[in-house]
Amino acid sequence: MLKRIYILSDGTGQSALNIMKAALLQFEDPQVKFTIYSMVDKLDKLKAILEHARVDRGFVAFTTVIREFRDTIHQFCHEHGILHYDILGPPIDKLEIFLGRKATESPGVLRKVDEKYFKRIDAVEFTLSHDDGKIVVGLDEADIIVLGLSRTSKTPTSFFLAQQGFKVVNIPLVPEVPIPEEVFKVDPNKVVCLIMDPEVLQKVRTARLKHYKTQSKYNDMRKIFEEVEFVYELIRKNRRWHIVDTTNKSIEETAREIIHSVFGRDMEL
Missing domain, CATH: 3.40.50 (Rossmann fold)
Structure with a gap:
């Protein structure tokens, strides 16, 4: 009924x-x-x-x-x-x-249409233009810089953060591709590296590859281990950067952990 x-x-x-x-x-x-x-x-x-x-x-x-x-x-x-x-x-x-x-x-x-509303609009526009490493100039304006391996939820997390009013730059981490020099010149406390359990990351990438006909090593476990080790090595060299594990976490959980890492738990939204 x-x-x-x-x-x-x-x-x-x-x-x-x-x-x-x-x-x-x-x-x-x-x-x-x-x-x-x-x-x-x-x-x-x-x-x-x-x-x-x-x-x-x-x-x-x-x-x-x-x-x-x-x-x-x-x-x-x-x-x-x-x-x-x-x-x-x-x-x-x-x-x-x-x-x-x-x-x-x-x-x-x-x-009410107030300054917080306009702040969010600006943040979304900024984040959109700086998605996936499109633009690396203006990093000083960013509130958060997200670095991450492919399929670790960089883009959706960045846009969720933007909707909370944070200007976010997200840049893909690829061992064979140098990280833009601009990243090393900003406040290191802004930088967050996303990581994921290798086995889970392999499953995510394998699911992604089902949509494409390719012989790519994108989901090769050995390659994924190398990429994960690459991220940990970056953290070892840049100790003021933050690292957030996105394994089995919702975008909201990942975003909350990023905010706590960069701004502390008393951050007022």
Whole structure:
């Protein structure tokens, strides 16, 4: 039987949708349909939506920063036996206690086009132009310089970091190709080398080669061991560079480790 999940928000509703989708991954073939109501800014509009949820016997998940709206949803749902989940209310309440001040209850704050937004745009453009060693000038402007063997997730990790506002240069490491001299002239703390377990790297490269008809030694284990040793030798010679093992890690995990290595664990995004 198809069940309906109502998403209510005074913003876009994307945060609530993402959380509910993540939770639903824990259920095999959940028969649900989302109904999303964004920019809910009037009480009468809110009550009309809740009435629809009551008729459909739906589940209500909501993100609203206005306490009156949250209280209205709680009261209505309790009165009519509607399962509901307040995503923003509890953390806002706890933070009010922790910070010793009242929340501003300003809907849409996350949508503000501010300097952080423009910083991210600049970072993405910079990272795009410096992807895979396309350009090696302007390395002083980079926040992070990623060096890595082929298929160690250089590009996706770099773009994930760019979306967090970091300007990233990523350069492929190939033993037969000299590393650009510019890399050795920048702050060594910016430089991060990506590494991967040789057997895992071989599997990744083998999967990649299935799309091509070639006799390349790209996935030859002996060659991969030589490449990995090449990276460790680079680290031994450049001891202020960082090394991050990407074996079986998500892009998010790798990016977080890079940020911790370069900026420390207290880095504020």
